[in-house]
Amino acid sequence: MTEGTDRPHNPQDPSAGSGGYGYPPGAIPGGYGYPQPGQPNPYAQQPQPQPGAPGAPGAPGAPGAPGAFGGPVYGEPAFGEPAFGEPTTFGGPARTPEPAFAAPSQPDWQALADRSEAQRSRRKMLTIIGGAVAVVLLAGGGYLFFAGGSDDKPQDDKPTAAASGSASPSKTPEDNSPTVAGDPRLLRDRAPGGSPVQLSMSPDLELVKMGERDEVRLKGGPNSFAQGSEQAVDVTKSFSITTRVYTVVENGSRMAISQGDGDSFSFELGFEVVNGKNSWVFRVQTGDKGAAATMQQIVVDAPDAVKKWTQLTATYDADKKTIALYVEDKQAGTAQIGGIWPGPGPVQLGRSRHHGIWSGSLVGSLDRIRIWNKVLAPEQVAVLDSGKLDSLGVPSHAWLI
Known part of the structure; x- marks a missing residue:
């Protein structure tokens, strides 16, 4: 654990004369898509071979x-x-x-009629079974919400398709949608209580369907993030944050979630290279100017963090004035603090605020983001994805679950 030391920040905006993102310094010869002086014009009209002639498009051997x-x-x-x-x-x-095209053929009307009748019978049976299951769940007090199945634990070095939560027969596609109805660029807050905080996705953030779950993929850079409509965490009170992270680079600072858009973050959680080592970090700011002397942090070595799903959980106990960081549901470090500065600005995915600029751009994926307005004890964090929700309660905010 390291306290009171700030990390070097790398502004995301390119410096003057650097050539911009991905371009070498200096002007681009000829401009975008134009030939240099003295070179043949690739856009000039060229003679075209006759159809079927050797070398013509589509001819054998072309x-x-x-x-x-x-x-x-x-x-x-x-x-x-x-x-x-x-x-x-x-x-x-x-x-x-791409689909292969085939000539249309005459449909078999009798086969279509038989298939339609079979589908109607199957839907009728599913409706009867679904109603019976719903009655049983209600009678038994079944309560399965926001709990990841045990099969959705991080596996290899690739994102895996797994179920998140349990679907009820009465659920509609809109109930399981990760986005707000009518707005595919707005991540939906799926927590049932409280005021929802929707997350607006920037152009370079991609929502990807993986089996029965969804994730967001971030390219890094100034246009790769998601920003909330308002703050999701009251940092003057106890809270807990959990998310799964998949980072594909092992350099710099790569923040999964933070809050604040003023001079500094209030908290940030993610990956960073600290003293030459891959690390998971949870930082809080205790002063209003974002100074290094008022920053407190927990740093945990993470030699195998890259290209692997990892669940991170950060907690703050406002009564005891302690912060904790959990890696894969196991407590990895704690620190005593004086409190957290309630900086202005909403919750952020994929970036963090340092000294008035955005930094910590994540290159990778996020899913299963949940926030509780209370501190989770170690034994509660240990069962985050076991389905034992009685000890956890309903989160105050949840995205991509």
């Missing part, structure tokens, strides 16, 4: 023709591209094979 030597077979990934359904580079969707 470059890019299906099955031609040197050209990919239609519908198969080219060398280096991911296969359908595999996770892609963060920010890019999985490659979807």
Whole structure:
């Protein structure tokens, strides 16, 4: 654990003359898409070969023709591209094979009628079964909400598809939607009580469906974040925050969740290289100017943090004035503090505020973000995803669960 030392901040905006994000310093010769002086114009009209002539598009042996030597077979990934359904580079969707077109044929009307009748019978049976299950759940006091199944624990070095929560037969698609109805760029606060805090997604943040769960993928940079409509945490009182993090880089500072948009954050939780070591960090600010002398933190070594799902939980006990950090539901460190400065500004995903600028841009994924307006004890954190909700209660805010 390290206290009272600030980390170097790296502004996200490029410096003057640096060439911008991804470009070398200096001007781009010829401008965007234009040839340099003295070079042939690639946009000039070129003579086109006659259809069917050798070398014409679509002719056998032409470059890019299906099955031609040197050209990919239609519908198969080219060398280096991911296969359908595999996770892609963060920010890019999985490659979807293009459908092959076939000539329309006369439908078998009798087969369609039989299939329609079978589907009606199946829906009727499912309705009867669903009603019986709902009655049993209500009679038994079944209460399954915001609990991840035990099968949704972090596995290998790739995001895995797993169920989050239990679906009731009476649920509609809107009930399980991660976004607000009518606004696909607004993450929905799915906690049942209190005032909901919706999260607005920036252009470079992508919402991805993985089996029965959803995650957000962040590319890093100034346009890769999500911002709440208001504050989600009252830092003058006890609180607990938990989220799963999947980071794909091992350099700099990569914050999963923070709060504040003034001179400094009030709290931040995420990944950072500290003294040359991969680490998980939970920091709070106790002064109103964001000075290093008033920052308190917990730092935990994380040698295998990169490209692996990890659940982080941070708590603040306002009565005892202590903060704690849990990694994979196990307490990894605690610290005594004087309190947390209630800085202005809403909750943030994928970035944090330092000295009046945005930094800590995350490159990776987040899901299962939950906030409680109370401190969870170690034994409660240990059962976060076991379904034993009686000891946890309903979170005050929840996204991507």
